[in-house]
Amino acid sequence: MKVLFLALAFPKIGQGGNLYTDLMEEFRDQGHEVFVVAPSSKENETGLIDEEGIKVLRVKTMSLLNVGAVKKGIANLLLPFHYKKAIKQHFKSEIIPDLIIMPTPPISLVQVAIWLKKKSNAKVYLILRDIFPQNAVDLGMMKKGGFLYRFFRQKERKLYEISDSIGCMSKGNIDYVKKYNPEIVISKLHLLPNWQKEISLNFENRSLLRMKYGFDNKFVIIFGGNIGLPQKLENILEVAKLYKENDNVLFFIVGQGTEKVKIEELSRRLNLNNVIIKDSLPREDYQNIISAADCGLISLSEKFTIPNIPSKSLSYFNAKIPVLAAIDTNTDYGFLIEDQIKAGVWAPSDEPLKIKEKIDFLKANPEICSAMGKNGYEYFVNEATPKHSYEKIMDYV
Known part of the structure:
Protein backbone atom coordinates (compact mmCIF):
# COMPACT_ATOMS: atom_id res chain seq x y z
CA MET A 1 0.00 0.00 0.00
CA PRO A 193 -1.29 0.03 23.21
CA ASN A 194 1.82 2.22 23.03
CA TRP A 195 4.85 0.68 21.31
CA GLN A 196 8.62 1.13 21.03
CA LYS A 197 11.58 -0.53 19.35
CA GLU A 198 13.59 -2.73 21.64
CA ILE A 199 17.02 -1.21 22.33
CA SER A 200 19.76 -3.73 23.14
CA LEU A 201 21.43 -3.02 26.45
CA ASN A 202 24.49 -4.52 28.10
CA PHE A 203 23.27 -5.15 31.62
CA GLU A 204 26.74 -6.39 32.62
CA ASN A 205 27.89 -2.74 32.42
CA ARG A 206 25.27 -1.57 34.94
CA SER A 207 27.72 -1.17 37.81
CA LEU A 208 30.09 0.84 35.58
CA LEU A 209 27.22 3.08 34.45
CA ARG A 210 26.12 3.66 38.05
CA MET A 211 29.64 4.70 38.92
CA LYS A 212 29.85 6.96 35.85
CA TYR A 213 26.64 8.85 36.71
CA GLY A 214 27.24 8.99 40.47
CA PHE A 215 24.45 6.52 41.30
CA ASP A 216 26.54 4.36 43.65
CA ASN A 217 24.93 3.69 47.05
CA LYS A 218 21.77 5.52 45.99
CA PHE A 219 18.23 4.46 45.13
CA VAL A 220 17.84 6.26 41.79
CA ILE A 221 14.40 7.27 40.54
CA ILE A 222 14.64 8.40 36.91
CA PHE A 223 12.20 10.51 34.87
CA GLY A 224 12.66 11.08 31.15
CA GLY A 225 10.60 13.07 28.67
CA ASN A 226 8.50 16.19 28.45
CA ILE A 227 8.60 18.58 31.41
CA GLY A 228 5.29 20.38 31.00
CA LEU A 229 1.95 21.05 32.64
CA PRO A 230 0.66 17.47 32.10
CA GLN A 231 3.58 16.03 34.09
CA LYS A 232 3.33 18.52 37.00
CA LEU A 233 6.76 17.69 38.42
CA GLU A 234 6.09 20.07 41.32
CA ASN A 235 4.40 17.05 42.89
CA ILE A 236 7.64 15.07 42.62
CA LEU A 237 9.66 17.87 44.21
CA GLU A 238 7.27 17.66 47.18
CA VAL A 239 8.25 13.99 47.49
CA ALA A 240 11.94 14.87 47.15
CA LYS A 241 11.52 17.28 50.09
CA LEU A 242 10.55 14.30 52.26
CA TYR A 243 13.91 12.72 51.47
CA LYS A 244 15.93 15.89 51.93
CA GLU A 245 17.85 14.48 54.88
CA ASN A 246 18.29 11.09 53.20
CA ASP A 247 21.15 11.15 50.74
CA ASN A 248 20.38 7.61 49.58
CA VAL A 249 17.43 8.62 47.37
CA LEU A 250 18.13 10.50 44.14
CA PHE A 251 15.61 11.92 41.67
CA PHE A 252 17.21 12.11 38.21
CA ILE A 253 15.17 14.11 35.67
CA VAL A 254 16.05 14.19 31.95
CA GLY A 255 14.13 16.24 29.40
CA GLN A 256 12.87 19.53 28.00
CA GLY A 257 9.58 21.37 28.11
CA THR A 258 7.70 24.56 28.90
CA GLU A 259 7.92 23.99 32.67
CA LYS A 260 11.59 23.01 32.87
CA VAL A 261 12.94 26.40 33.96
CA LYS A 262 10.20 26.67 36.58
CA ILE A 263 11.03 23.21 37.97
CA GLU A 264 14.76 23.99 38.04
CA GLU A 265 14.14 27.26 39.91
CA LEU A 266 11.79 25.58 42.40
CA SER A 267 14.33 22.82 43.05
CA ARG A 268 17.04 25.43 43.73
CA ARG A 269 14.73 27.45 45.98
CA LEU A 270 13.92 24.35 48.02
CA ASN A 271 17.64 23.47 48.11
CA LEU A 272 16.97 19.94 46.88
CA ASN A 273 20.39 18.38 46.53
CA ASN A 274 18.72 15.03 45.84
CA VAL A 275 17.27 16.28 42.52
CA ILE A 276 19.35 16.39 39.32
CA ILE A 277 17.85 17.89 36.14
CA LYS A 278 19.52 17.29 32.78
CA ASP A 279 18.80 18.23 29.15
CA SER A 280 17.41 15.68 26.70
CA LEU A 281 19.85 13.03 25.54
CA PRO A 282 20.15 10.88 22.40
CA ARG A 283 17.79 7.93 22.63
CA GLU A 284 20.40 5.21 23.20
CA ASP A 285 22.37 7.27 25.76
CA TYR A 286 19.13 7.93 27.63
CA GLN A 287 18.23 4.24 27.55
CA ASN A 288 21.64 3.38 29.03
CA ILE A 289 21.10 5.80 31.90
CA ILE A 290 17.68 4.27 32.56
CA SER A 291 19.24 0.81 32.81
CA ALA A 292 21.49 2.14 35.58
CA ALA A 293 18.54 3.47 37.64
CA ASP A 294 16.48 1.57 40.22
CA CYS A 295 13.02 2.57 39.04
CA GLY A 296 11.37 4.66 36.34
CA LEU A 297 9.06 7.51 37.27
CA ILE A 298 5.74 8.40 35.67
CA SER A 299 4.21 11.72 36.76
CA LEU A 300 0.78 13.01 35.74
CA SER A 301 -1.17 16.02 37.01
CA GLU A 302 -3.88 15.12 39.49
CA LYS A 303 -6.23 17.43 37.55
CA PHE A 304 -6.69 15.07 34.62
CA THR A 305 -10.17 13.68 34.07
CA ILE A 306 -9.14 11.68 30.98
CA PRO A 307 -7.27 8.34 31.12
CA ASN A 308 -3.66 8.89 30.02
CA ILE A 309 -1.22 6.02 29.36
CA PRO A 310 2.34 7.45 29.19
CA SER A 311 4.47 5.90 26.46
CA LYS A 312 7.70 6.47 28.42
CA SER A 313 6.81 3.33 30.42
CA LEU A 314 8.21 1.29 27.53
CA SER A 315 11.72 2.69 28.02
CA TYR A 316 11.53 1.51 31.63
CA PHE A 317 10.25 -1.92 30.54
CA ASN A 318 13.10 -2.13 28.00
CA ALA A 319 15.57 -1.49 30.83
CA LYS A 320 13.93 -4.10 33.12
CA ILE A 321 13.31 -1.63 35.94
CA PRO A 322 10.03 -1.26 37.88
CA VAL A 323 7.71 1.69 37.37
CA LEU A 324 6.79 4.19 40.07
CA ALA A 325 3.64 5.99 38.90
CA ALA A 326 2.45 9.22 40.54
CA ILE A 327 -0.82 9.66 38.66
CA ASP A 328 -4.37 10.98 38.73
CA THR A 329 -7.15 8.68 39.89
CA ASN A 330 -9.09 8.85 36.61
CA THR A 331 -6.59 6.90 34.53
CA ASP A 332 -6.51 3.10 34.36
CA TYR A 333 -2.72 3.25 34.05
CA GLY A 334 -2.30 2.26 37.72
CA PHE A 335 -4.36 -0.89 37.17
CA LEU A 336 -2.36 -1.68 34.04
CA ILE A 337 1.00 -1.35 35.80
CA GLU A 338 0.23 -2.85 39.20
CA ASP A 339 -2.44 -5.47 38.53
CA GLN A 340 -2.31 -6.44 34.87
CA ILE A 341 1.40 -6.35 33.97
CA LYS A 342 2.66 -6.45 37.58
CA ALA A 343 5.52 -4.18 36.59
CA GLY A 344 5.34 -1.44 39.22
CA VAL A 345 3.39 0.50 41.84
CA TRP A 346 1.30 3.66 41.86
CA ALA A 347 -0.05 6.37 44.16
CA PRO A 348 -2.13 9.55 43.67
CA SER A 349 0.15 12.28 42.32
CA ASP A 350 -0.99 14.93 44.84
CA GLU A 351 -0.30 12.74 47.89
CA PRO A 352 3.48 12.87 48.53
CA LEU A 353 3.35 10.71 51.66
CA LYS A 354 1.68 7.88 49.75
CA ILE A 355 4.23 8.19 46.94
CA LYS A 356 6.98 8.01 49.58
CA GLU A 357 5.43 4.81 50.95
CA LYS A 358 5.68 3.24 47.50
CA ILE A 359 9.32 4.33 47.14
CA ASP A 360 10.16 2.89 50.56
CA PHE A 361 8.48 -0.37 49.56
CA LEU A 362 10.57 -0.61 46.39
CA LYS A 363 13.76 0.28 48.27
CA ALA A 364 13.14 -2.42 50.84
CA ASN A 365 12.32 -5.14 48.31
CA PRO A 366 15.02 -5.50 45.62
CA GLU A 367 13.82 -9.00 44.68
CA ILE A 368 10.29 -7.74 44.04
CA CYS A 369 11.77 -4.87 41.99
CA SER A 370 13.69 -7.38 39.90
CA ALA A 371 10.54 -9.45 39.30
CA MET A 372 8.59 -6.32 38.31
CA GLY A 373 11.36 -5.37 35.88
CA LYS A 374 11.22 -8.80 34.26
CA ASN A 375 7.41 -8.67 34.03
CA GLY A 376 7.56 -5.29 32.31
CA TYR A 377 10.17 -6.52 29.86
CA GLU A 378 8.15 -9.64 28.98
CA TYR A 379 5.03 -7.53 28.37
CA PHE A 380 7.08 -5.15 26.21
CA VAL A 381 8.65 -7.73 23.90
CA ASN A 382 5.48 -9.82 23.63
CA GLU A 383 2.88 -7.08 23.16
CA ALA A 384 4.33 -3.59 22.65
CA THR A 385 6.84 -3.50 19.80
CA PRO A 386 6.21 -1.69 16.47
CA LYS A 387 5.54 -5.06 14.84
CA HIS A 388 2.67 -5.72 17.25
CA SER A 389 1.19 -2.27 16.58
CA TYR A 390 1.60 -2.69 12.82
CA GLU A 391 -0.29 -5.99 12.95
CA LYS A 392 -3.11 -4.47 15.03
CA ILE A 393 -3.49 -1.56 12.61
CA MET A 394 -3.51 -3.87 9.59
CA ASP A 395 -6.23 -5.98 11.24
CA TYR A 396 -8.52 -2.92 11.08
CA VAL A 397 -7.71 -1.60 7.61
Whole structure:
Protein backbone atom coordinates (compact mmCIF):
# COMPACT_ATOMS: atom_id res chain seq x y z
CA MET A 1 0.00 0.00 0.00
CA LYS A 2 0.85 3.66 -0.20
CA VAL A 3 0.74 4.90 3.39
CA LEU A 4 0.65 8.59 4.28
CA PHE A 5 1.39 9.61 7.86
CA LEU A 6 0.43 13.10 9.06
CA ALA A 7 2.91 13.81 11.87
CA LEU A 8 3.47 16.46 14.50
CA ALA A 9 6.79 15.34 15.99
CA PHE A 10 8.88 13.22 13.64
CA PRO A 11 12.66 13.15 14.25
CA LYS A 12 14.88 12.66 11.24
CA ILE A 13 15.15 8.94 10.48
CA GLY A 14 18.54 7.66 11.54
CA GLN A 15 19.24 10.65 13.80
CA GLY A 16 16.60 10.12 16.46
CA GLY A 17 13.38 8.33 17.03
CA ASN A 18 10.02 8.16 18.73
CA LEU A 19 7.04 5.82 18.58
CA TYR A 20 5.93 7.24 15.22
CA THR A 21 9.29 6.89 13.47
CA ASP A 22 9.40 3.33 14.83
CA LEU A 23 5.96 2.60 13.38
CA MET A 24 6.67 4.09 9.96
CA GLU A 25 9.93 2.15 9.74
CA GLU A 26 7.94 -1.01 10.45
CA PHE A 27 5.50 -0.18 7.64
CA ARG A 28 8.50 0.38 5.34
CA ASP A 29 10.08 -2.91 6.41
CA GLN A 30 6.82 -4.72 5.73
CA GLY A 31 7.02 -3.61 2.08
CA HIS A 32 4.73 -0.57 2.02
CA GLU A 33 5.58 2.73 0.33
CA VAL A 34 5.64 5.25 3.16
CA PHE A 35 5.15 9.02 2.92
CA VAL A 36 5.27 11.37 5.91
CA VAL A 37 4.31 15.03 6.28
CA ALA A 38 5.96 16.65 9.29
CA PRO A 39 7.14 20.05 10.56
CA SER A 40 10.73 20.99 9.76
CA SER A 41 12.97 21.42 12.77
CA LYS A 42 15.54 23.38 10.73
CA GLU A 43 15.14 26.22 8.23
CA ASN A 44 17.40 24.52 5.67
CA GLU A 45 15.63 21.15 5.86
CA THR A 46 12.34 21.69 4.08
CA GLY A 47 10.85 19.94 1.11
CA LEU A 48 10.69 16.27 0.14
CA ILE A 49 13.56 14.27 1.63
CA ASP A 50 14.25 10.54 1.31
CA GLU A 51 15.11 9.37 4.81
CA GLU A 52 16.27 5.75 4.65
CA GLY A 53 13.52 4.69 2.27
CA ILE A 54 10.77 6.86 3.76
CA LYS A 55 9.74 9.96 1.78
CA VAL A 56 9.41 12.73 4.36
CA LEU A 57 7.94 16.09 3.40
CA ARG A 58 9.37 18.58 5.89
CA VAL A 59 7.17 21.68 6.13
CA LYS A 60 8.08 25.09 7.49
CA THR A 61 5.61 25.94 10.28
CA MET A 62 5.41 28.09 13.36
CA SER A 63 7.01 26.57 16.47
CA LEU A 64 4.76 23.81 17.81
CA LEU A 65 6.76 22.45 20.75
CA ASN A 66 8.14 24.05 23.91
CA VAL A 67 6.18 27.27 23.35
CA GLY A 68 3.39 29.00 25.28
CA ALA A 69 -0.27 28.05 24.95
CA VAL A 70 -1.21 31.01 22.72
CA LYS A 71 1.63 30.48 20.21
CA LYS A 72 1.01 26.75 20.22
CA GLY A 73 -2.70 27.29 19.57
CA ILE A 74 -2.07 29.65 16.63
CA ALA A 75 0.56 27.27 15.19
CA ASN A 76 -1.88 24.35 15.36
CA LEU A 77 -4.63 26.36 13.67
CA LEU A 78 -2.28 27.28 10.81
CA LEU A 79 -0.83 23.78 10.49
CA PRO A 80 -3.43 22.36 8.03
CA PHE A 81 -2.89 25.32 5.67
CA HIS A 82 0.88 24.78 5.70
CA TYR A 83 0.46 21.03 5.11
CA LYS A 84 -2.05 21.35 2.25
CA LYS A 85 0.14 23.90 0.48
CA ALA A 86 3.24 21.70 0.83
CA ILE A 87 1.42 18.54 -0.30
CA LYS A 88 0.09 20.31 -3.41
CA GLN A 89 3.55 21.66 -4.20
CA HIS A 90 5.68 18.57 -3.63
CA PHE A 91 3.53 15.45 -4.01
CA LYS A 92 1.38 16.59 -6.92
CA SER A 93 0.07 13.37 -8.51
CA GLU A 94 2.88 11.22 -7.09
CA ILE A 95 0.84 9.99 -4.15
CA ILE A 96 -2.73 8.80 -3.99
CA PRO A 97 -2.63 7.06 -0.60
CA ASP A 98 -4.44 3.86 0.24
CA LEU A 99 -4.14 4.55 3.95
CA ILE A 100 -3.86 7.81 5.90
CA ILE A 101 -2.58 7.47 9.46
CA MET A 102 -2.70 10.38 11.86
CA PRO A 103 -2.19 10.74 15.61
CA THR A 104 -3.59 13.10 18.19
CA PRO A 105 -2.24 15.63 18.86
CA PRO A 106 -3.05 17.64 16.82
CA ILE A 107 -6.73 17.46 15.90
CA SER A 108 -6.48 20.47 13.57
CA LEU A 109 -5.14 18.18 10.81
CA VAL A 110 -8.65 16.76 10.43
CA GLN A 111 -9.13 19.22 7.54
CA VAL A 112 -6.12 17.77 5.72
CA ALA A 113 -7.40 14.22 6.28
CA ILE A 114 -10.86 15.12 4.91
CA TRP A 115 -9.28 16.76 1.84
CA LEU A 116 -6.99 13.78 1.15
CA LYS A 117 -9.75 11.24 1.75
CA LYS A 118 -11.98 12.94 -0.82
CA LYS A 119 -9.15 12.98 -3.37
CA SER A 120 -8.04 9.38 -2.86
CA ASN A 121 -10.88 7.49 -1.16
CA ALA A 122 -8.23 6.27 1.29
CA LYS A 123 -9.04 4.81 4.67
CA VAL A 124 -8.19 6.97 7.70
CA TYR A 125 -6.69 5.35 10.78
CA LEU A 126 -6.60 7.54 13.90
CA ILE A 127 -4.03 6.87 16.62
CA LEU A 128 -5.76 8.42 19.63
CA ARG A 129 -3.22 9.55 22.20
CA ASP A 130 -4.34 12.95 23.55
CA ILE A 131 -8.05 13.55 24.06
CA PHE A 132 -8.25 17.22 23.13
CA PRO A 133 -9.70 19.73 24.01
CA GLN A 134 -10.64 18.11 27.36
CA ASN A 135 -7.00 17.69 28.39
CA ALA A 136 -6.52 21.46 27.89
CA VAL A 137 -9.58 22.11 30.09
CA ASP A 138 -8.18 19.80 32.79
CA LEU A 139 -4.92 21.76 32.85
CA GLY A 140 -6.64 25.16 33.00
CA MET A 141 -5.51 26.14 29.49
CA MET A 142 -9.03 26.41 28.11
CA LYS A 143 -12.48 27.17 29.51
CA LYS A 144 -15.09 24.46 29.06
CA GLY A 145 -17.99 25.78 27.00
CA GLY A 146 -15.98 28.77 25.72
CA PHE A 147 -15.52 29.65 22.06
CA LEU A 148 -12.17 27.85 21.68
CA TYR A 149 -13.47 24.76 23.45
CA ARG A 150 -16.56 24.57 21.22
CA PHE A 151 -14.41 25.15 18.12
CA PHE A 152 -11.97 22.34 18.94
CA ARG A 153 -14.69 20.05 20.26
CA GLN A 154 -16.40 20.28 16.87
CA LYS A 155 -13.13 19.31 15.17
CA GLU A 156 -12.67 16.41 17.61
CA ARG A 157 -16.13 15.03 16.77
CA LYS A 158 -15.45 15.46 13.04
CA LEU A 159 -12.16 13.58 13.42
CA TYR A 160 -13.94 10.61 15.01
CA GLU A 161 -16.58 10.73 12.29
CA ILE A 162 -14.21 10.64 9.30
CA SER A 163 -11.87 8.04 10.82
CA ASP A 164 -12.49 4.47 9.65
CA SER A 165 -10.70 3.00 12.67
CA ILE A 166 -9.55 4.47 15.99
CA GLY A 167 -6.76 2.90 18.04
CA CYS A 168 -7.01 3.73 21.76
CA MET A 169 -4.30 3.30 24.41
CA SER A 170 -6.39 1.46 27.00
CA LYS A 171 -9.84 0.17 27.87
CA GLY A 172 -10.29 3.34 29.93
CA ASN A 173 -9.65 5.38 26.77
CA ILE A 174 -12.25 3.41 24.85
CA ASP A 175 -14.84 3.78 27.63
CA TYR A 176 -14.17 7.53 27.89
CA VAL A 177 -14.59 8.14 24.16
CA LYS A 178 -17.82 6.12 24.09
CA LYS A 179 -19.24 7.92 27.14
CA TYR A 180 -18.65 11.46 25.88
CA ASN A 181 -19.23 10.77 22.17
CA PRO A 182 -22.38 8.62 22.07
CA GLU A 183 -22.78 9.28 18.35
CA ILE A 184 -19.56 7.43 17.53
CA VAL A 185 -19.70 4.10 15.66
CA ILE A 186 -18.50 1.78 18.42
CA SER A 187 -16.98 -0.76 16.03
CA LYS A 188 -14.35 1.83 15.06
CA LEU A 189 -12.82 1.73 18.55
CA HIS A 190 -10.24 -0.86 19.52
CA LEU A 191 -7.15 -1.28 21.68
CA LEU A 192 -3.80 -0.07 20.32
CA PRO A 193 -1.29 0.03 23.21
CA ASN A 194 1.82 2.22 23.03
CA TRP A 195 4.85 0.68 21.31
CA GLN A 196 8.62 1.13 21.03
CA LYS A 197 11.58 -0.53 19.35
CA GLU A 198 13.59 -2.73 21.64
CA ILE A 199 17.02 -1.21 22.33
CA SER A 200 19.76 -3.73 23.14
CA LEU A 201 21.43 -3.02 26.45
CA ASN A 202 24.49 -4.52 28.10
CA PHE A 203 23.27 -5.15 31.62
CA GLU A 204 26.74 -6.39 32.62
CA ASN A 205 27.89 -2.74 32.42
CA ARG A 206 25.27 -1.57 34.94
CA SER A 207 27.72 -1.17 37.81
CA LEU A 208 30.09 0.84 35.58
CA LEU A 209 27.22 3.08 34.45
CA ARG A 210 26.12 3.66 38.05
CA MET A 211 29.64 4.70 38.92
CA LYS A 212 29.85 6.96 35.85
CA TYR A 213 26.64 8.85 36.71
CA GLY A 214 27.24 8.99 40.47
CA PHE A 215 24.45 6.52 41.30
CA ASP A 216 26.54 4.36 43.65
CA ASN A 217 24.93 3.69 47.05
CA LYS A 218 21.77 5.52 45.99
CA PHE A 219 18.23 4.46 45.13
CA VAL A 220 17.84 6.26 41.79
CA ILE A 221 14.40 7.27 40.54
CA ILE A 222 14.64 8.40 36.91
CA PHE A 223 12.20 10.51 34.87
CA GLY A 224 12.66 11.08 31.15
CA GLY A 225 10.60 13.07 28.67
CA ASN A 226 8.50 16.19 28.45
CA ILE A 227 8.60 18.58 31.41
CA GLY A 228 5.29 20.38 31.00
CA LEU A 229 1.95 21.05 32.64
CA PRO A 230 0.66 17.47 32.10
CA GLN A 231 3.58 16.03 34.09
CA LYS A 232 3.33 18.52 37.00
CA LEU A 233 6.76 17.69 38.42
CA GLU A 234 6.09 20.07 41.32
CA ASN A 235 4.40 17.05 42.89
CA ILE A 236 7.64 15.07 42.62
CA LEU A 237 9.66 17.87 44.21
CA GLU A 238 7.27 17.66 47.18
CA VAL A 239 8.25 13.99 47.49
CA ALA A 240 11.94 14.87 47.15
CA LYS A 241 11.52 17.28 50.09
CA LEU A 242 10.55 14.30 52.26
CA TYR A 243 13.91 12.72 51.47
CA LYS A 244 15.93 15.89 51.93
CA GLU A 245 17.85 14.48 54.88
CA ASN A 246 18.29 11.09 53.20
CA ASP A 247 21.15 11.15 50.74
CA ASN A 248 20.38 7.61 49.58
CA VAL A 249 17.43 8.62 47.37
CA LEU A 250 18.13 10.50 44.14
CA PHE A 251 15.61 11.92 41.67
CA PHE A 252 17.21 12.11 38.21
CA ILE A 253 15.17 14.11 35.67
CA VAL A 254 16.05 14.19 31.95
CA GLY A 255 14.13 16.24 29.40
CA GLN A 256 12.87 19.53 28.00
CA GLY A 257 9.58 21.37 28.11
CA THR A 258 7.70 24.56 28.90
CA GLU A 259 7.92 23.99 32.67
CA LYS A 260 11.59 23.01 32.87
CA VAL A 261 12.94 26.40 33.96
CA LYS A 262 10.20 26.67 36.58
CA ILE A 263 11.03 23.21 37.97
CA GLU A 264 14.76 23.99 38.04
CA GLU A 265 14.14 27.26 39.91
CA LEU A 266 11.79 25.58 42.40
CA SER A 267 14.33 22.82 43.05
CA ARG A 268 17.04 25.43 43.73
CA ARG A 269 14.73 27.45 45.98
CA LEU A 270 13.92 24.35 48.02
CA ASN A 271 17.64 23.47 48.11
CA LEU A 272 16.97 19.94 46.88
CA ASN A 273 20.39 18.38 46.53
CA ASN A 274 18.72 15.03 45.84
CA VAL A 275 17.27 16.28 42.52
CA ILE A 276 19.35 16.39 39.32
CA ILE A 277 17.85 17.89 36.14
CA LYS A 278 19.52 17.29 32.78
CA ASP A 279 18.80 18.23 29.15
CA SER A 280 17.41 15.68 26.70
CA LEU A 281 19.85 13.03 25.54
CA PRO A 282 20.15 10.88 22.40
CA ARG A 283 17.79 7.93 22.63
CA GLU A 284 20.40 5.21 23.20
CA ASP A 285 22.37 7.27 25.76
CA TYR A 286 19.13 7.93 27.63
CA GLN A 287 18.23 4.24 27.55
CA ASN A 288 21.64 3.38 29.03
CA ILE A 289 21.10 5.80 31.90
CA ILE A 290 17.68 4.27 32.56
CA SER A 291 19.24 0.81 32.81
CA ALA A 292 21.49 2.14 35.58
CA ALA A 293 18.54 3.47 37.64
CA ASP A 294 16.48 1.57 40.22
CA CYS A 295 13.02 2.57 39.04
CA GLY A 296 11.37 4.66 36.34
CA LEU A 297 9.06 7.51 37.27
CA ILE A 298 5.74 8.40 35.67
CA SER A 299 4.21 11.72 36.76
CA LEU A 300 0.78 13.01 35.74
CA SER A 301 -1.17 16.02 37.01
CA GLU A 302 -3.88 15.12 39.49
CA LYS A 303 -6.23 17.43 37.55
CA PHE A 304 -6.69 15.07 34.62
CA THR A 305 -10.17 13.68 34.07
CA ILE A 306 -9.14 11.68 30.98
CA PRO A 307 -7.27 8.34 31.12
CA ASN A 308 -3.66 8.89 30.02
CA ILE A 309 -1.22 6.02 29.36
CA PRO A 310 2.34 7.45 29.19
CA SER A 311 4.47 5.90 26.46
CA LYS A 312 7.70 6.47 28.42
CA SER A 313 6.81 3.33 30.42
CA LEU A 314 8.21 1.29 27.53
CA SER A 315 11.72 2.69 28.02
CA TYR A 316 11.53 1.51 31.63
CA PHE A 317 10.25 -1.92 30.54
CA ASN A 318 13.10 -2.13 28.00
CA ALA A 319 15.57 -1.49 30.83
CA LYS A 320 13.93 -4.10 33.12
CA ILE A 321 13.31 -1.63 35.94
CA PRO A 322 10.03 -1.26 37.88
CA VAL A 323 7.71 1.69 37.37
CA LEU A 324 6.79 4.19 40.07
CA ALA A 325 3.64 5.99 38.90
CA ALA A 326 2.45 9.22 40.54
CA ILE A 327 -0.82 9.66 38.66
CA ASP A 328 -4.37 10.98 38.73
CA THR A 329 -7.15 8.68 39.89
CA ASN A 330 -9.09 8.85 36.61
CA THR A 331 -6.59 6.90 34.53
CA ASP A 332 -6.51 3.10 34.36
CA TYR A 333 -2.72 3.25 34.05
CA GLY A 334 -2.30 2.26 37.72
CA PHE A 335 -4.36 -0.89 37.17
CA LEU A 336 -2.36 -1.68 34.04
CA ILE A 337 1.00 -1.35 35.80
CA GLU A 338 0.23 -2.85 39.20
CA ASP A 339 -2.44 -5.47 38.53
CA GLN A 340 -2.31 -6.44 34.87
CA ILE A 341 1.40 -6.35 33.97
CA LYS A 342 2.66 -6.45 37.58
CA ALA A 343 5.52 -4.18 36.59
CA GLY A 344 5.34 -1.44 39.22
CA VAL A 345 3.39 0.50 41.84
CA TRP A 346 1.30 3.66 41.86
CA ALA A 347 -0.05 6.37 44.16
CA PRO A 348 -2.13 9.55 43.67
CA SER A 349 0.15 12.28 42.32
CA ASP A 350 -0.99 14.93 44.84
CA GLU A 351 -0.30 12.74 47.89
CA PRO A 352 3.48 12.87 48.53
CA LEU A 353 3.35 10.71 51.66
CA LYS A 354 1.68 7.88 49.75
CA ILE A 355 4.23 8.19 46.94
CA LYS A 356 6.98 8.01 49.58
CA GLU A 357 5.43 4.81 50.95
CA LYS A 358 5.68 3.24 47.50
CA ILE A 359 9.32 4.33 47.14
CA ASP A 360 10.16 2.89 50.56
CA PHE A 361 8.48 -0.37 49.56
CA LEU A 362 10.57 -0.61 46.39
CA LYS A 363 13.76 0.28 48.27
CA ALA A 364 13.14 -2.42 50.84
CA ASN A 365 12.32 -5.14 48.31
CA PRO A 366 15.02 -5.50 45.62
CA GLU A 367 13.82 -9.00 44.68
CA ILE A 368 10.29 -7.74 44.04
CA CYS A 369 11.77 -4.87 41.99
CA SER A 370 13.69 -7.38 39.90
CA ALA A 371 10.54 -9.45 39.30
CA MET A 372 8.59 -6.32 38.31
CA GLY A 373 11.36 -5.37 35.88
CA LYS A 374 11.22 -8.80 34.26
CA ASN A 375 7.41 -8.67 34.03
CA GLY A 376 7.56 -5.29 32.31
CA TYR A 377 10.17 -6.52 29.86
CA GLU A 378 8.15 -9.64 28.98
CA TYR A 379 5.03 -7.53 28.37
CA PHE A 380 7.08 -5.15 26.21
CA VAL A 381 8.65 -7.73 23.90
CA ASN A 382 5.48 -9.82 23.63
CA GLU A 383 2.88 -7.08 23.16
CA ALA A 384 4.33 -3.59 22.65
CA THR A 385 6.84 -3.50 19.80
CA PRO A 386 6.21 -1.69 16.47
CA LYS A 387 5.54 -5.06 14.84
CA HIS A 388 2.67 -5.72 17.25
CA SER A 389 1.19 -2.27 16.58
CA TYR A 390 1.60 -2.69 12.82
CA GLU A 391 -0.29 -5.99 12.95
CA LYS A 392 -3.11 -4.47 15.03
CA ILE A 393 -3.49 -1.56 12.61
CA MET A 394 -3.51 -3.87 9.59
CA ASP A 395 -6.23 -5.98 11.24
CA TYR A 396 -8.52 -2.92 11.08
CA VAL A 397 -7.71 -1.60 7.61
